[in-house]
Amino acid sequence: ATLNQLVRHESLARAIRKKAASEKAPGAGKDDGGLAGVTGNEHQQLEMELEDTQRRADADLLEAGGSAVGMYVPFVTALLRGTPVAIAGTYAPLRSSLALCITKLMLCSEKFCRANLRSVVAWSRDAPESSVRCTLSVALADLAVRFPNALEPYTDHLYARLSDSSVRVRKQVLLSLSHLILTDMVKVRGNIADVARCLEDDDGSVRDAA
Numbered sequence: 001a002t003l004n005q006l007v008r009h010e011s012l013a014r015a016i017r018k019k020a021a022s023e024k025a026p027g028a029g030k031d032d033g034g035l036a037g038v039t040g041n042e043h044q045q046l047e048m049e050l051e052d053t054q055r056r057a058d059a060d061l062l063e064a065g066g067s068a069v070g071m072y073v074p075f076v077t078a079l080l081r082g083t084p085v086a087i088a089g090t091y092a093p094l095r096s097s098l099a100l101c102i103t104k105l106m107l108c109s110e111k112f113c114r115a116n117l118r119s120v121v122a123w124s125r126d127a128p129e130s131s132v133r134c135t136l137s138v139a140l141a142d143l144a145v146r147f148p149n150a151l152e153p154y155t156d157h158l159y160a161r162l163s164d165s166s167v168r169v170r171k172q173v174l175l176s177l178s179h180l181i182l183t184d185m186v187k188v189r190g191n192i193a194d195v196a197r198c199l200e201d202d203d204g205s206v207r208d209a210a
Contacts, residue, residue, distance in 0.1 A: 103139035130166035141176035159191040167203045
């Protein structure tokens, strides 16, 4: 049920974005993929159905036992909140799996994303393994596309990863940020110095990417 709700949600979201883009484009209405006949009321109905499918997906995911996915949520969140103590250095593979798991769940639900975002941002900064920092940083960029309003307050934290000690992290974050900037999902604002610093990076691959 959760998966069906999310598929429907994404289909509605694409239809609404396509309609909005067609209205802005020159010659709008001539060929907008079949959405030219969508009226204001129909557009509003799409928005309402979009909110409803997200609400249903949130309920399926967040209600313990509500779905095959939801039954694992309490366990995963407990691990996330206990990361500094419960899964110390000996359990590096578990941390890598947890990083991937928690961010995939966050992509499913904005409510779940907001509830765990602060912890994930802190973990992306403090994780001892570069692989975990890289996974979390790239996932934060994906979340910025999925839930831009939720991620907007944390944009500076994403830019800060351009100064990470790991070449792999710096390069992946730079590529992710470049995509976000080009698609107008984030604004450079006062962070241009962080990007410009990559032009003088010690690693050639980061300089080339910049």
